[in-house]
Amino acid sequence: MGRATRGCGCAVAVLLALAIGAGIAGWKYVYPWWKTQPPPASGGELTVRILDVGPINGDSILISSPAGKTVLIDAGDTTKGKIVVEALKRYNIQQLDYFIATHPHPDHLGGAAEVFKAVKVLNVIDNGQLPSVPPQLAAMQKQTTTKKPTRRSTRPTSVTKFYDDYKEALNASGARYENAQPGTKYDLGGGALLTILAPSEPLFTRDKMSTGGNEANANSIVARLDYGSFSMLFAGDAESQTEHRLLTKELDLRTKVLKIAHHGSKYASSGDFLNRVKPEIAIVSCGAWNRYGHPAQSVLDRLRAANVKLYRTDLQGEITITTRGKENDVTVKTAKETTEDLWAGRTAQKDDSSRSGFIAYGDFGPPPKPKKSEQK
Numbered sequence: 245m246g247r248a249t250r251g252c253g254c255a256v257a258v259l260l261a262l263a264i265g266a267g268i269a270g271w272k273y274v275y276p277w278w279k280t281q282p283p284p285a286s287g288g289e290l291t292v293r294i295l296d297v298g299p300i301n302g303d304s305i306l307i308s309s310p311a312g313k314t315v316l317i318d319a320g321d322t323t324k325g326k327i328v329v330e331a332l333k334r335y336n337i338q339q340l341d342y343f344i345a346t347h348p349h350p351d352h353l354g355g356a357a358e359v360f361k362a363v364k365v366l367n368v369i370d371n372g373q374l375p376s377v378p379p380q381l382a383a384m385q386k387q388t389t390t391k392k393p394t395r396r397s398t399r400p401t402s403v404t405k406f407y408d409d410y411k412e413a414l415n416a417s418g419a420r421y422e423n424a425q426p427g428t429k430y431d432l433g434g435g436a437l438l439t440i441l442a443p444s445e446p447l448f449t450r451d452k453m454s455t456g457g458n459e460a461n462a463n464s465i466v467a468r469l470d471y472g473s474f475s476m477l478f479a480g481d482a483e484s485q486t487e488h489r490l491l492t493k494e495l496d497l498r499t500k501v502l503k504i505a506h507h508g509s510k511y512a513s514s515g516d517f518l519n520r521v522k523p524e525i526a527i528v529s530c531g532a533w534n535r536y537g538h539p540a541q542s543v544l545d546r547l548r549a550a551n552v553k554l555y556r557t558d559l560q561g562e563i564t565i566t567t568r569g570k571e572n573d574v575t576v577k578t579a580k581e582t583t584e585d586l587w588a589g590r591t592a593q594k595d596d597s598s599r600s601g602f603i604a605y606g607d608f609g610p611p612p613k614p615k616k617s618e619q620k
Contacts, residue, residue, distance in 0.1 A: 285569025311433025472569020508539025537592025
């Protein structure tokens with residue numbers, strides 16, 4: 245009996261040790277994984293609208309959750325605030341739960357002040373960066389402010405007026421402000437979850453952009469939306485440097501829909517990034533008048549090789565994505581049909597890279613007419 249009792253005690257001790265070990269392993273590995281999982285989809289409809297803020301470049305994306313919460317990511321260029329406000333009215337949006345300013349460039353932040361004046365904004369998220377002014381523009385700005393304004397003058401006296409207007413409207417709105425932090429999650433209700441993935445420290449500086457791209461773009465906010473089996477990645481104007489940094493982190497980057505970074509710039513959407521994300525649908529938000537060759541043919545070729553379904557605001561207007569979070573339940577509608585080739589890129593007239601003296605402000609008009617030699 246004594247030996248049997250001792251044997252039983254040993255077995256209990258072993259089982260107890262195994263249970264404790266399993267509990268520790270579960271707490272260390274399973275619980276953190278479980279915490280990262282999005283809530284189950286409610287079955288209500290989630291809508292993502294990529295607004296058409298062309299014909300110049302720009303981004304503005306409206307998210308409406310199944311629970312009725314709304315998010316606006318960027319607000320188009322300084323001349324396109326009215327278009328964004330009209331879209332909000334068209335969809336009966338009287339309040340924005342979140343406004344996300346991905347980075348301080350006018351084609352993303354220019355229309356923000358008009359939006360703030362038109363609807364109630366509860367929360368504002370940006371990357372905390374100030375717009376940088378190249379020396380040549382600083383000199384131009386100084387000359388402009390010393391000149392006597394004329395009646396015909398319609399240009400702003402400051403090349404960063406778009407940002408000053410944004411900050412003034414933000415302060416007047418009473419909205420809660422926060423700096424974007426990677427890993428922060430926002431519950432949009434009904435099972436929809438928005439997660440900030442970038443930017444992360446150390447922020448990119450001009451000297452880090454020697455291979456191309458622009459530091460303000462590289463520090464864009466990148467966010468991921470999850471709803472049941474649906475997922476979408478909003479890449480802002482992220483550059484290849486941003487993408488590489490994301491690839492070095494333990495992040496779930498695979499997604500059904502990818503809002504292509506930087507309007508389809510050749511300095512983004514690297515092959516390694518697309519191989520990791522593996523999007524089924526790609527959206528390019530760009531303008532027919534843009535001077536930078538967006539979308540670049542090299543990017544479109546990579547997307548085509550990845551066998552994605554492509555949509556473009558410059559050719560198809562506003563793009564609407566709806567889903568109820570179920571498997572294979574994604575509907576994409578465009579505002580207009582196009583007879584142009586979606587897979588044909590545009591020819592660049594300017595280079596959108598810091599190393600080429602990229603100027604981020606004041607490029608609002610249509611592209612210059614081709615030279616006579618080019619017309620032959």
